[in-house]
Amino acid sequence: MADELTGADALMRTLVDAGVDVCFMNPGTSEMHFVAALDRVPAMRGVLTLFEGVATGAADGFGRIAGRPAAALLHLGPGLANGLANLHNARRARTPLVTVVGEHATFHRDLDAPLHSDIAALAGPVSGWVRTSAGVAGLGADASAAVEAALTPPGGVATLIVPADLSWSPGGSVGSPAPVTPFATVDAAVVASAAKALRTSRAALLLGGRALRGPALRAAARVAAATGARVLCETFPARLERGAGLPAFERLAYLPELAMKQLADLETLVLVGAAEPVTFFGYPDTPSRPAPAGCVPYVLAGSGDDAALALSALADEVGAPADPDLPPVERPSAPTGSLDAASFAAAIGATLPENAIIVDEANTSGLAIPAATAGAPRHDLLALTGGSIGQGPPVAVGAAIADAARPVVNLQADGSALYTMQAWWTQAREGLDVTTVLLNNRSYAILHYELAKVGATAGGERAKAMLDLTDPTPDYVHLARGLGLTAGRARTADDLVNLLRRAFQEPGPHLIEAVL
Structure with a gap:
């Protein structure tokens, strides 16, 4: 009863x-x-x-x-x-x-x-x-x-x-499950207006949310082929489908000066599941909106709309080809020699397994990852959506439990790993197929940029010490082993490639400390 x-x-x-x-x-x-x-x-x-x-x-x-x-x-x-x-x-x-x-x-x-x-x-x-x-x-x-x-x-x-x-x-008493509300369709007049803007102005599409899944990405490529419009993805996507067979669009840059270059000379920015872009912070002498003055934002599909359907309708409206040619992209060769941000990215691109999930909190050391993985096997990328660090290890836990058949690769900055490394214990307890590649540059590297960007230019030794993760330097291999992971350290690109291949072949969670 x-x-x-x-x-x-x-x-x-x-x-x-x-x-x-x-x-x-x-x-x-x-x-x-x-x-x-x-x-x-x-x-x-x-x-x-x-x-x-x-x-x-x-x-x-x-x-x-x-x-x-x-x-x-x-x-x-x-x-x-x-x-x-x-x-x-x-x-x-x-x-x-x-x-x-x-x-x-x-x-x-x-x-x-x-x-x-x-x-x-x-x-x-x-x-x-x-x-x-x-x-x-x-x-x-x-x-x-x-x-x-x-x-x-x-x-x-x-x-x-x-x-x-x-x-x-x-x-x-047990409650009755409520019916699930579908995503809303987009009115034909909205599609027609967006098509007109693409034909008559210098325009770009900015994709976000569900517009970053395969069908929507292909439809956006059709639109770009027919109109010459650029296509950008939001800076930190919740879930972006990538890899061989999918169009690889550039993400809007985190750094304001780079985002301003990406959006320069635009007259129209068509938003598909994305918000009008603003910089992450307010800086002296830097506009908070990176789009140029006079650029008109046009919402084709909001976050609650069916973005894939809207983009498909837009592609048909502009007379786009059914299946545009995509430039061939190959994964990089396995790197050798010294380990730096470029060889780290190449190692990931060269070894990434089929149908992987990348949880990316690599931040400053991960800038080369998108290019290096564009030709890798199909995968999903989950990014740091809200900017609150310490997301990587726990999001990897959840992703691995959501789909145990898929390998999860957590690209993790060293400073933010210390926020939630307790997640490694849960990975070990649950036997999750998670490989954490921890990029150890022994500092909060992004904050060196921010220190100068906001005009705090003194940068003396006492200030710099607040951004430094040495004295003592955390030993992530021992920390990970203490929480139940198989762990090793890579000091060269060869080390990293070998450790990655071993981790992808062995069951259970692994940590690889990549010393940059």
């Missing part, structure tokens, strides 16, 4: 029925009944993480690959706060994700206990939907509503706050 279910049982069964069958968690006292329900609802896979930022980042990686939500179970306000940075990235990626946050029991909330906080206020900036359950009878319906909110185009983070006594009380 429904009234025999506890709230926790009803919540978990509702999630499973709605397709949310993986929960990344770092639970505490207020979530113990949810944890106990794992034995009664075996269809839910619980994945333990050692830090909440790993749980939320893993749920992000899962949603990007699976196209459906995972849950992240967090403990009260402080647990949610520990996970906020990667929820910020998930919000920017528009990842479908359900965050379940345990709250103090209703009779305990007003006593200002040591862990009391305003959970809804913390959740608001990173969530498109927030609800605190008011009673055990409605908990299943609340869970259904959370899943519906996470899946409603363009997708996003839905946060459900569950008081502990609702979890342990009887009287729960």
